[in-house]
Amino acid sequence: MPSTSQNSPFEFRVALAGLGTVGQGVVRLLQEEGPRYRERFGIDLQLVSILDRSYQQKDTSWISSSVTWTESLEDFLGTPSDIVVELIGGMDPADQIIRTGLEQGKSVVTANKLVMARCGTEYLKLAARKNSYLGFEASVAGGIPIIRLVSHSIFPDRVSQVRGILNGTCNFILSEMADGGRDYQDALTQAQSLGYAEVDPALDVSGGDARDKLAILSTLCFHTGIGPDEIPTRGITELVPVDFLYARKLDSTIKLLGVAARKGENLCLRVSPFLIDNQLPLSKISGVLNAVEVTGATVGSVLISGKGAGEGPTAVSVMADILNAARWKRDTSGAQVAPGMECGSESGQFDQMVSCGEDERYPFYVRFIVKDRPGITATLTHILAEREINIDLVLQERWSDRSNLPFVITVEPTLYSSMQEAVAEMKKLDFNRVEPFALPMLKE
Amino acid sequence: MPSTSQNSPFEFRVALAGLGTVGQGVVRLLQEEGPRYRERFGIDLQLVSILDRSYQQKDTSWISSSVTWTESLEDFLGTPSDIVVELIGGMDPADQIIRTGLEQGKSVVTANKLVMARCGTEYLKLAARKNSYLGFEASVAGGIPIIRLVSHSIFPDRVSQVRGILNGTCNFILSEMADGGRDYQDALTQAQSLGYAEVDPALDVSGGDARDKLAILSTLCFHTGIGPDEIPTRGITELVPVDFLYARKLDSTIKLLGVAARKGENLCLRVSPFLIDNQLPLSKISGVLNAVEVTGATVGSVLISGKGAGEGPTAVSVMADILNAARWKRDTSGAQVAPGMECGSESGQFDQMVSCGEDERYPFYVRFIVKDRPGITATLTHILAEREINIDLVLQERWSDRSNLPFVITVEPTLYSSMQEAVAEMKKLDFNRVEPFALPMLKE
Numbered sequence: 001m002p003s004t005s006q007n008s009p010f011e012f013r014v015a016l017a018g019l020g021t022v023g024q025g026v027v028r029l030l031q032e033e034g035p036r037y038r039e040r041f042g043i044d045l046q047l048v049s050i051l052d053r054s055y056q057q058k059d060t061s062w063i064s065s066s067v068t069w070t071e072s073l074e075d076f077l078g079t080p081s082d083i084v085v086e087l088i089g090g091m092d093p094a095d096q097i098i099r100t101g102l103e104q105g106k107s108v109v110t111a112n113k114l115v116m117a118r119c120g121t122e123y124l125k126l127a128a129r130k131n132s133y134l135g136f137e138a139s140v141a142g143g144i145p146i147i148r149l150v151s152h153s154i155f156p157d158r159v160s161q162v163r164g165i166l167n168g169t170c171n172f173i174l175s176e177m178a179d180g181g182r183d184y185q186d187a188l189t190q191a192q193s194l195g196y197a198e199v200d201p202a203l204d205v206s207g208g209d210a211r212d213k214l215a216i217l218s219t220l221c222f223h224t225g226i227g228p229d230e231i232p233t234r235g236i237t238e239l240v241p242v243d244f245l246y247a248r249k250l251d252s253t254i255k256l257l258g259v260a261a262r263k264g265e266n267l268c269l270r271v272s273p274f275l276i277d278n279q280l281p282l283s284k285i286s287g288v289l290n291a292v293e294v295t296g297a298t299v300g301s302v303l304i305s306g307k308g309a310g311e312g313p314t315a316v317s318v319m320a321d322i323l324n325a326a327r328w329k330r331d332t333s334g335a336q337v338a339p340g341m342e343c344g345s346e347s348g349q350f351d352q353m354v355s356c357g358e359d360e361r362y363p364f365y366v367r368f369i370v371k372d373r374p375g376i377t378a379t380l381t382h383i384l385a386e387r388e389i390n391i392d393l394v395l396q397e398r399w400s401d402r403s404n405l406p407f408v409i410t411v412e413p414t415l416y417s418s419m420q421e422a423v424a425e426m427k428k429l430d431f432n433r434v435e436p437f438a439l440p441m442l443k444e
Numbered sequence: 445m446p447s448t449s450q451n452s453p454f455e456f457r458v459a460l461a462g463l464g465t466v467g468q469g470v471v472r473l474l475q476e477e478g479p480r481y482r483e484r485f486g487i488d489l490q491l492v493s494i495l496d497r498s499y500q501q502k503d504t505s506w507i508s509s510s511v512t513w514t515e516s517l518e519d520f521l522g523t524p525s526d527i528v529v530e531l532i533g534g535m536d537p538a539d540q541i542i543r544t545g546l547e548q549g550k551s552v553v554t555a556n557k558l559v560m561a562r563c564g565t566e567y568l569k570l571a572a573r574k575n576s577y578l579g580f581e582a583s584v585a586g587g588i589p590i591i592r593l594v595s596h597s598i599f600p601d602r603v604s605q606v607r608g609i610l611n612g613t614c615n616f617i618l619s620e621m622a623d624g625g626r627d628y629q630d631a632l633t634q635a636q637s638l639g640y641a642e643v644d645p646a647l648d649v650s651g652g653d654a655r656d657k658l659a660i661l662s663t664l665c666f667h668t669g670i671g672p673d674e675i676p677t678r679g680i681t682e683l684v685p686v687d688f689l690y691a692r693k694l695d696s697t698i699k700l701l702g703v704a705a706r707k708g709e710n711l712c713l714r715v716s717p718f719l720i721d722n723q724l725p726l727s728k729i730s731g732v733l734n735a736v737e738v739t740g741a742t743v744g745s746v747l748i749s750g751k752g753a754g755e756g757p758t759a760v761s762v763m764a765d766i767l768n769a770a771r772w773k774r775d776t777s778g779a780q781v782a783p784g785m786e787c788g789s790e791s792g793q794f795d796q797m798v799s800c801g802e803d804e805r806y807p808f809y810v811r812f813i814v815k816d817r818p819g820i821t822a823t824l825t826h827i828l829a830e831r832e833i834n835i836d837l838v839l840q841e842r843w844s845d846r847s848n849l850p851f852v853i854t855v856e857p858t859l860y861s862s863m864q865e866a867v868a869e870m871k872k873l874d875f876n877r878v879e880p881f882a883l884p885m886l887k888e
Binding site for chain 1 (some may be wrong): 481776
């Protein structure tokens with residue numbers, strides 16, 4: 001028997017920009033679960049308007065007839081509502097919608113990682129000034145509530161590190177290359193045919209999408225304004241099947257990670273494929289799943305995983321923000337409040353942080369594919385020795401084709417920049433058939 | 445450079461009951477991080493009083509001299525404060541402290557699973573009536589913020605299932621038995637020597653502790669009042685080393701799980717060791733870690749793992765509740781609010797739900813240790829056939845001792861009650877050396 005709220009429900013008018021996949025998921029949830037939200041939480045969500053440039057080409061017959069439809073940004077921005085939900089994506093007009101909503105003192109919810117990574121700290125400052133609620137749970141890792149976990153659960157602790165599998169497309173491709181022995185192009189085609197990769201996959205496979213999400217997470221976790229362009233980023237396109245063979249030999253798995261780690265006053269940021277020891281929980285996150293691991297000085301490591309994209313999971317995160325905004329609005333109406341509850345910064349101010357240079361050390365995996373001849377190992381090890389890089393292992397599996405011979409050198413923890421210099425030197429050598437390729441390793 | 449809040453900080457007076465491990469962790473966080481909370485969140489936590497029956501035997505020199513110490517419950521309850529933090533554990537006087545705090549209109553935070561499992565719905569109703577904030581994040585799975593995940597992130601969705609590894613002591617013992625080949629008593633002794641198990645481990649190894657936590661989680665996820673006594677519970681003491689041998693053969697791992705699953709209008713609840721397929725993420729949670737997996741109709745499965753106990757992790761969860769209570773109090777002061785934000789029920793009312801009978805089906809693993817003789821398999825398979833239980837596999841590893849011969853039968857999904865009846869029948873047979881033992885299996 002459902003319970004009923006003693007008070008009359010709190011009306012909350014929702015204006016929605018963008019009726020794509022996620023937008024449709026949000027409308028579906030609102031229509032199907034609205035009665036439950038009313039009874040259970042005392043909140044009556046009213047969908048009042050939808051902005052969509054091509055709504056006339058879409059089937060909208062299933063959507064409540066009380067909605068006002070518009071193709072005009074101006075009309076949409078002028079419609080009275082309590083919350084604006086921005087699900088268009090991209091910079092424009094998303095940026096304008098978010099700013100205008102906040103300026104008008106409305107609550108704003110967005111799933112847009114692009115604008116949040118670039119303008120998030122400005123939005124947070126604006127929200128703080130205008131006493132508005134800004135929710136962006138769905139902008140990072142879809143259905144995984146990592147924003148709330150960081151801003152409401154782990155925030156009493158000092159976060160020392162956050163790292164995660166933030167792009168489902170890349171994780172699917174890497175899982176296919178690892179388990180199915182496919183090469184990169186095959187795995188990408190497979191991802192595209194299943195709808196897990198765009199026709200133009202550049203933003204995903206270049207690491208750009210993961211980089212934007214890492215910028216948002218770092219801003220929250222370290223209370224510092226990090227622009228995506230400040231994050232060194234490398235995608236997954238250089239990986240070849242033999243890398244997965246050697247990864248297995250090293251009892252490891254290759255994953256594209258976003259990593260942000262505090263080292264003293266510095267913050268080391270990086271998006272790159274990593275070779276992850278199979279004892280580490282992140283190595284087990286396969287296919288299109290995402291996962292984020294947050295480490296605090298006192299709480300230790302907390303790992304959360306789930307679906308990082310898709311209509312349903314993302315819509316649930318958007319709806320959680322809408323309902324929390326409604327609760328917040330209802331419970332604080334009339335009161336003078338210090339806003340920015342979601343921001344990690346109640347004052348809307350952020351630290352400057354020096355980004356990492358001398359402090360970023362990893363063990364490395366370096367893969368070579370060469371035309372075999374005497375002296376190769378001597379040449380390579382000399383380049384490493386010159387930079388005081390210690391070799392850990394030299395691995396060479398049986399291989400019949402001596403003119404395309406793969407082998408691997410792993411080295412002990414080394415400054416990232418030293419390793420880059422060494423690899424740049426190694427790339428000049430004439431015995432290479434494919435450019436030498438270095439991956440940082442995670443062991444602990 | 446730390447940011448400073450524009451407004452003067454919001455003072456929030458904390459009264460703490462119980463200076464055990466977690467209590468000391470909370471005081472430590474408060475003293476070490478208090479300046480950061482003030483600057484960052486604009487909240488000034490003032491520790492005003494501590495109740496502890498044996499504080500005079502403890503080293504309290506490191507604790508701020510402005511604290512008022514007392515051994516008297518009456519004095520403590522009469523001390524003015526904004527929040528009461530109950531970290532004593534057990535029923536009395538914890539129950540009285542929580543009720544009195546809520547009655548006085550104070551915020552209340554507790555880490556006490558025992559009282560929350562038994563009286564949680566009453567506390568939530570009281571909190572709703574008195575407009576008080578009740579936080580109990582630390583009562584389930586220590587440093588893992590599962591309460592907030594359910595009540596603030598996944599709540600827009602319909603939860604269909606929650607299952608988890610909720611007891612670190614059992615998980616450590618089972619991990620030792622699996623990886624180290626130890627028997628139960630050895631593994632328990634090891635856990636005790638490392639401080640992972642109590643001198644009297646009964647509450648943990650019987651499944652009672654996991655049962656209490658499952659009661660709290662089910663109440664939140666399914667909005668229904670579930671008492672711990674309604675949950676069928678079985679501990680880990682009957683497991684023998686050969687079970688772990690066969691688990692490996694079946695590419696599975698044995699874990700103590702709490703499971704609550706909605707089947708139509710019914711709720712199937714159970715605490716038991718399960719044989720978990722190694723493809724399932726819960727199979728990878730080893731040692732003292734805890735993990736909870738929540739499945740929603742729309743969001744899919746979200747898994748969260750981390751440290752389920754210990755001074756630091758639990759203290760961070762308690763502190764998150766304290767700070768969120770302070771934010772809530774500050775932002776709503778003066779406003780008429782509908783409280784119970786943490787409750788999953790804003791109205792403080794809960795459904796009745798019929799618990800599961802006919803709907804709970806699992807595949808089963810059944811282990812026998814017998815004095816070998818002709819006809820055993822015929823007798824056992826006859827008992828199964830009579831109840832229309834389909835055999836999946838019969839497994840028997842090479843074994844030299846024919847008078848203590850272990851083997852395993854796995855069966856296809858079967859009603860829990862039918863399997864129990866069959867095992868009761870099998871226990872009567874005179875060829876048993878050890879009682880037959882059935883474990884439900886998780887494959888999907």
